[in-house]
Amino acid sequence: MVAVPSVPITSLARTVRSKNAKTRHITLEIIFDDRTTYERVKATGIITAESIAGLYRIPRENITHFILFDPGMAIKITMRRPRVSGDPGESDVYGCQQYAPLFQIEIPWQWPDGIIQEGQ
């Protein structure tokens, strides 16, 4: 069997970001530029609440929302913050640097023949 090649999520998504959702949650967003890519990534089933929990090494129940937001072509995951924003000892008051582990996501992907994609 020939292994299906895979590509990092950063080659497929336009935006990968995180931000506070109020003071006690952080919301992660993976946003795509075109519907075909979004639908294909969605169909692989690689990105799930469970796989995100695994990536961050947190219990599944800390993920409060996992939403495939079709109008925005986005996968949106919201998790409880380990510390409330701005509490003593807290280190990312805006919650905007918590997405980096998402870069490790690899999606099984075969580019159409002859098309060289940017960012590979």
Added chain:
Amino acid sequence: MRERLSVLSSTGNLGDTPIEEASFYEGIKRDLDYLAADAGSSDLGPTFLGSDSPHNPVEWEKHDLELLLLASRARGIPMVIGSCRSTGTDSGVDFFVELIREIAVEHSLGRFRIAAIYSELDLDILKERMEREQTLPLEADEPLTASDVEATDHATAMMGVEQLMVALSRGADVVLAGRCCDDAVYAAYPILHGFDRGLALHLGKAIECASLVATPQRVKESVLGTITRDAFYLEPMHPEQRVTPHSVAAHSMYERMDPYTQAVPGGILDMHRTRYEAHTDRIARVSGSQFIPSADGTYSVKLEGAGCVGFRVFHIVGIRDTIAVRHIEKILADTRNKVRDVFGDKAEGKDYQLFFHTYGVDGVMGHLEPVKETGSHEVGIVIEVVSPDQELAISIAKLAKFRFFYAQYPGQRNSSGGGAAILTDEPLLPKSKAYRWTIDHLLRLDDPLDPEVFRFRYLEAGR
């Protein structure tokens, strides 16, 4: 009845960075019906509410208010500002009232009417009410307790469209609101004029960060929002930006947990049936969003509170010795143990809290950091100590700092100091207090205009 109303949004956070003027002046050439801006956010953390102090330089707040006020007076259209001076406390509202009056004098503006809406809560009243009727935890884990209120220095209630509509209907030209929902700032005027509440709220949600709803990303550029009977339209005023169905949809989920529903006082904004379409290649059309009143007819407002937890001091240490970096976990544990030894009569967690923000290891993500082994050749440690006793906090930070210089670890080669300091003890000098969020709850009101929660003051300005 009007068939359409237009608003210009020029900043997502009035005063935190000045409004870009070129696209603002482009925008005010249009046929505008009102102006609005949100000045607040819980994103700032608890310090500014807890200490009731400004977050932004006053020059920038005045700059933005001046642009808006001059345009509003020149055209004779109302302007609505929510969450004055970031936190929407009473002193924040008063501060903006004074800025507006000052600008009016400086520009010899004709007479106009200001409505100030206060929404800071008297903590004794809050305690009484909390005993009479239970608050619901919103983001907090439990209903509000007396000790939460005692730990609070300042608390506000977040108003919706109802309070703003009262001020507008009483002829206010400039509405300066205390803590306020960001969407309400834009939605109140169209709802007052009979436009659909769901569409108006979604317009507010979509436009409240100004050019962040457009692509490519730019900040503080103006965006024109137009609401009609069955849709709203967004058009960027910066020539290089576009608002696309995708950019609006993507922004509709920004900083929120659920992109389909948004709780507002009195109900929810339901975006399950929302349609995002291209009107032109740079104007998006949005329709189908609905307001659904709460099933039991209740009206609840969010309460926000913050309080002081003690004094906070920082120290900063860098380690470049790669052998020490390899043993950083051991060095951190040893430093903490030394503090516990020396301050044996103090209880960590109660008398003081000690944190190491270890940049190069897990300084940004802390507990969420999945990478356990650092690949860095240096690490930076920000020592943070919080204590009700300022002298104790300073002593602990000094001890921790020096312990890094005397660190012992396997393979050690240095004997002259295991860390680099930025200056000596100057980082300890800016003495500041630490705050935390204490209240994040819902309070049910029988009347949206409950005078214990929302107070109105009308005053004249100009000449």
